[in-house]
Amino acid sequence: MPRQRQVPSSNWRPPPKPPAGPPGRVPTVPLAEPGSEVVAPRLCVVIxxxxxxxxxxxxxxxxxxWRQQGVEVIVVDGGSKDDTRALARPLADQVIDGPRGRARQMNRGAAAASAQALLFLHADTHxxxxxMPAILKALEKRHWGRFDVCIQGRSRWLYLIAASMNLRSRLTGIATGDQAMFMRRSAFEAVTGFPDQPLMEDIEVSKRLKRLSPPACLGVKVLTDGRRWEQGGVLTTILLMxxxxxxxWRGADPVRLAEEYRHVR
Structure with a gap:
């Protein structure tokens, strides 16, 4: 989905690395509300x-x-000019305003959540x-994870792009936002949330989370819209990415990269 503009920050420096997690098996985190008559797990979807x-x-x-089973759904708006907020209010537990920028909005939503597990979902991803059971089972053993992705669109290249994304993620332990990243709240807090940068926030937070545990790479697929790829031309977008x-990776300022990304698109 299209990137969201964020007020650039100056004097960017690479974020500090979080401390490595303790060795050994990851302890199970209770994902049900203690003493509650509702059996549903305590999970929050931040959009x-x-x-x-x-x-x-x-x-x-x-x-x-999911909401009927006790799952929170929080929509964080970055200043929409259309009817996004009005349309979302009857269908979400909270619709809140946040500072523009996907990382900032996701952090704002996590701060408003009361769940012990967080799922960060793009609006054009199904x-x-x-x-839900796949997420909860995965978080019993790992601190975080992501899904495989299938990109929907007309171009035949999109299948290959998705397959390469899934393979690369399994090999590197790096996830992208299109893969519907999920994590324990304790892991989110341990890495101090998403870094305050306008681009590559998903890659950077993956690097931090990897120090706590490898990701749970779920083979079931989320379906995401291929409009971003097709609008700019599939091959052109691949080369840009x-x-x-x-x-x-070479250390470029993500603020400058975000400006280039917007200008090209």
Missing amino acids: PVLDEAATIVTCLERLSE LPPAA WRLRFRY
């Missing part, structure tokens, strides 16, 4: 949005059954039917 009137209703309607990732 950062900006001008998502075209997608937010479908996204939230797919989560309605979860598989068995997503590779260039941005390489420069970020």
Whole structure:
């Protein structure tokens, strides 16, 4: 989905590395509300949005059954000019305003959540039917995880792109936002949330989380919209992504990379 503009910050420095987690088996975290008559697990879905009137209703309607089972759904708006907030209010537990920028919005949503497990979902990404039990089972053994992704669109290249994303993520332990990242609240707090940067926040938080445990790489697939790829041309977008990732790996300022990304798109 389209990136969200964020007020650039100056004098960027690479974020500090969090302390490594303790060795050995990851202890189980209770994901049910103690003493509650509701058996449903305590999970919160955080959805950062900006001008998502075209997608937010479908996204939230797919989560309605989860809400009936006690799952929180929080929508964090970064200053939409359309009807996103009005459309979301009847279908979410909270619709709150946050500072523009996906990382900042996700941090704002996590701060408002009361759950012990967090799922960060893009408005144009659809979860598989068995997503909730898969998340909870994964978090019994790992601090965090992500899904495989399937990119929906007309281009035949999108299948190969998704397959390469899934393979790369398994090999490197790095996840992207399109893969619906989930984590324990304790892990989110241990890495101080998403870094305050306008681009590559998913890659950076993955690096931090890897110090706590390897990710749970779920083979079930989320379905995400391929509009970002098709609008700019699939091959052109692939080359752009590779260039941005390489420069970020070399230490480039994510603020400058975000400006280049917006100008190209």
